[in-house]
Amino acid sequence: MKFGGSCLKNVDGLRQLVELTSAEKECTIVVSAVSGVTDTIMQTITGRLSEKKIASLTSTLRERHVAILSEASSGLLGSGEKDVDGLLKNLERLLYGIYYTGELTPRMRALVLSIGERLSARLVSSVLESHGIRSKVFESDSLGIVTNSNYESATADLPQTKRIAGKKILAALKSGRVPVVTGFFGRDPRGHVTLLGRNGTDYSASVVAYAVGARRLIIWKDVDGFLTADPSIVPQAKLIDEISYDEAAELSYFGAEVLHPKAVDPARLGNIGLRIMNIANRSSKGTLITSSKRETTGVVKSVSCLKDLGILRVYVTGGGYTSGTISSISGHLGMEGVNIISATTSQTCISFLLGIEDLDRSAEALSKLISVGLDKVEKERNVALLCAVGEGLGRTRGIAAKVFGAVSDVGVNIGMMSAGASTVAYHFTVSMKDLQTAARSVHRVFFGE
Numbered sequence: 001m002k003f004g005g006s007c008l009k010n011v012d013g014l015r016q017l018v019e020l021t022s023a024e025k026e027c028t029i030v031v032s033a034v035s036g037v038t039d040t041i042m043q044t045i046t047g048r049l050s051e052k053k054i055a056s057l058t059s060t061l062r063e064r065h066v067a068i069l070s071e072a073s074s075g076l077l078g079s080g081e082k083d084v085d086g087l088l089k090n091l092e093r094l095l096y097g098i099y100y101t102g103e104l105t106p107r108m109r110a111l112v113l114s115i116g117e118r119l120s121a122r123l124v125s126s127v128l129e130s131h132g133i134r135s136k137v138f139e140s141d142s143l144g145i146v147t148n149s150n151y152e153s154a155t156a157d158l159p160q161t162k163r164i165a166g167k168k169i170l171a172a173l174k175s176g177r178v179p180v181v182t183g184f185f186g187r188d189p190r191g192h193v194t195l196l197g198r199n200g201t202d203y204s205a206s207v208v209a210y211a212v213g214a215r216r217l218i219i220w221k222d223v224d225g226f227l228t229a230d231p232s233i234v235p236q237a238k239l240i241d242e243i244s245y246d247e248a249a250e251l252s253y254f255g256a257e258v259l260h261p262k263a264v265d266p267a268r269l270g271n272i273g274l275r276i277m278n279i280a281n282r283s284s285k286g287t288l289i290t291s292s293k294r295e296t297t298g299v300v301k302s303v304s305c306l307k308d309l310g311i312l313r314v315y316v317t318g319g320g321y322t323s324g325t326i327s328s329i330s331g332h333l334g335m336e337g338v339n340i341i342s343a344t345t346s347q348t349c350i351s352f353l354l355g356i357e358d359l360d361r362s363a364e365a366l367s368k369l370i371s372v373g374l375d376k377v378e379k380e381r382n383v384a385l386l387c388a389v390g391e392g393l394g395r396t397r398g399i400a401a402k403v404f405g406a407v408s409d410v411g412v413n414i415g416m417m418s419a420g421a422s423t424v425a426y427h428f429t430v431s432m433k434d435l436q437t438a439a440r441s442v443h444r445v446f447f448g449e
């Protein structure tokens with residue numbers, strides 16, 4: 001079971017955690033930092049440090065964790081308080097290191113930001129113990145969640161992690177203890193802490209589930225699960241009870257914030273049934289994600305969206321019949337660290353869909369190629385992406401007409417589109433101002449009012 005930061009921020013959430021854990025015959029827990037903690041640490045180290053700021057951060061974190069701990073364990077603090085102090089002492093030393101040297105490398109940042117999860121794991125373990133549940137804290141670096149050396153957004157080495165971490169967790173389970181594993185980070189082959197990306201604990205949980213050969217993974221959140229649309233854009237959005245791994249991957253990559261996009265892969269590889277559930281609404285069954293490619297009668301299961309994008313149009317004469325054009329252009333973008341969300345290509349122009357924050361940088365990088373065969377680069381801002389997802393969509397007649405018809409019915413123009421790249425998704429761009437109108441219209445066609 002994975003518990004997000006919002007499940008740990010107060011006594012209610014922790015009470016549920018204890019209840020849910022004692023109801024399972026055997027389970028492993030993976031935790032995020034208490035909500036807001038990663039952001040608070042991040043803000044402190046991003047600005048200019050001072051002795052005052054360091055003291056204020058450590059005391060804020062202490063107060064927050066000790067208050068939750070003492071309330072959730074009815075005063076039976078156990079070793080929890082001492083553990084919290086030990087970790088905060090470490091944090092303080094690291095922060096002084098940064099303050100004195102004025103240096104903050106990505107590796108150091110990863111180490112500092114991992115403290116949030118180390119604190120919450122101690123907190124959870126201590127609360128479990130105070131309720132008579134034996135537990136053991138595992139910190140993901142010493143545990144052996146092995147990753148590559150991308151310090152900000154690392155990917156796990158699943159076979160190595162299974163061999164090293166899986167074994168230790170299974171041993172703890174065998175001895176009757178509930179393993180409590182820190183989410184969000186791992187370590188590279190040389191032992192340095194790596195982060196798995198913001199909100200990466202969903203991914204950690206999936207990696208851990210794979211490592212122990214779990215059959216089920218429950219991700220506890222403060223929302224019910226995957227919905228048929230983003231409820232802030234389409235208020236009629238309804239809960240989806242079941243989706244496939246591919247559908248979940250497309251939806252989370254293209255805007256559904258309920259699950260981290262990287263969490264799908266380990267679950268798929270381990271054939272683990274992944275369920276998203278709401279800790280504040282346990283009567284809802286949430287969304288189950290499995291390998292079953294169930295098609296619904298309407299085929300489309302959800303309409304997701306991404307905001308704040310831009311399009312980069314790169315004009316190349318003869319681009320369509322010259323080999324290596326796309327690879328050279330995308331290679332340049334890759335070197336700039338730009339993530340390409342989608343790309344479409346024609347004889348004269350290659351269009352890239354990018355995050356708005358990457359647009360100017362990308363245009364700049366490519367302008368260097370103008371002397372060597374590239375004609376011009378154009379930028380378009382205020383772009384949003386809509387994505388219709390459903391198993392069977394690539395095989396069923398009339399779905400594209402229905403999706404695109406719904407957009408045209410409300411007088412909205414489609415910019416770029418991609419159909420066929422994925423067999424379970426169509427995605428296309430509209431201008432930001434038209435996003436809500438277009439999303440509601442597509443949703444209405446498939447799900448009614």
Ligand code: ASP
Nearest residue numbers: 032038184198199200201
């Ligand atoms: N605490 C980390 C973050 O806020 C990881 C997570 O919450 O999953 O990004």
Ligand code: MG
Nearest residue numbers: 005032038199
């Ligand atoms: Mg978080």
